[in-house]
Amino acid sequence: MPEGHTVHRTANEFNKKFAGTRLVITSPQGRFSESARLISDRELTRAKAIGKQLFLRFDNNLILRIHLGIYGKWTWSNVNPDAVPDPVGQVRARFLNGAVLADLRGPTVCEVISAAEAELVERRLGPDPLNPDPDFVELARFVERVRASRTSIGQLLMNQEVIAGIGNVYRAEILFRAGISPFTPGNSLPTELVESMWRDSVELMKVGVKTGVMITRDELLTKKPKKADRNFVYKREGLPCRVCGTNISIEIMATRKLYFCSKCQN
DNA sequence: TACTCATGAGCAA
DNA sequence: TGCTCCTGAGTAG
Secondary structure: OOOHHHHHHHHHHHHHHOOOOEOEEEOOOOOOHHHHHHHOOOEEEEEEEEOOEEEEEEOOOOEEEEEOOOOOEEEEEEOOOOOOOOOOOOEEEEEEEOOEEEEEEOOOEEEEEOHHHHHHHHHHOOOOOOOOOOOOHHHHHHHHHHHOOOOEHHHHOOOOOOOOOOOHHHHHHHHHHHOOOOOOEHHHOOHHHHHHHHHHHHHHHHHHHHHOOOOOOHHHOOOOOOHHHOOOOOOOEOOEOOOOOOEEEEEEEOOEEEEEOOOOOO
């Protein structure tokens, strides 16, 4: 479930289980074999997430950049080091350290790059609600970018240069919670409203990191809701709005499905 | 078994 | 805007 919260969870897992150790990295599928040799048996110094991108830094100063795209998925398991199970399906990259095994399937990006190249990628990314922001610098960057654009807020929230880590689910839910129509141009939104959207995304994504699922209904935050109950509008087209009862709308915005309540969000 | 869909994004035109 | 890439789950028949 690759929106930003998933990637931060993965970075935490890597730091907890693998950082400071040497990993055996292979590519059972073969497509990553050559690059894997550059970092296999090197010490992983640190894992870092920015938005939907994961950066794994090794002690030879090379960085493995991973982006899951829509399909990418991690599988973690504990194994017997003397009898490591065969990979199931298309495993692009496999990370093994003693008894801990992580398999990566279907990423859009899985490449070894230099520190300078990683820096370039990082510089392109917008502020990430999940990165610490004690001085509100990130918040200010977000507000500035939204308020400088005539593009609809629905599209801006999907732009990783505007805000890094938001995907189609959080986009729909953040706009619903803010009562904002997705079609509103960024530059016509009051500053306070943009600020509160940022703060809301910080809170929602923290829940995502903690629980591993995207729960956006406050009354369910401490529970373990079923998938169908977790959200206000995402994938609920044609069903009554949980607040006003109006049927939830769906439209295609820049090739992606957009869910919203035409009455609550205007 | 075949087809559709998905939480993403780069690129050409 | 449309095409392309990546993989697997769910569903129709």
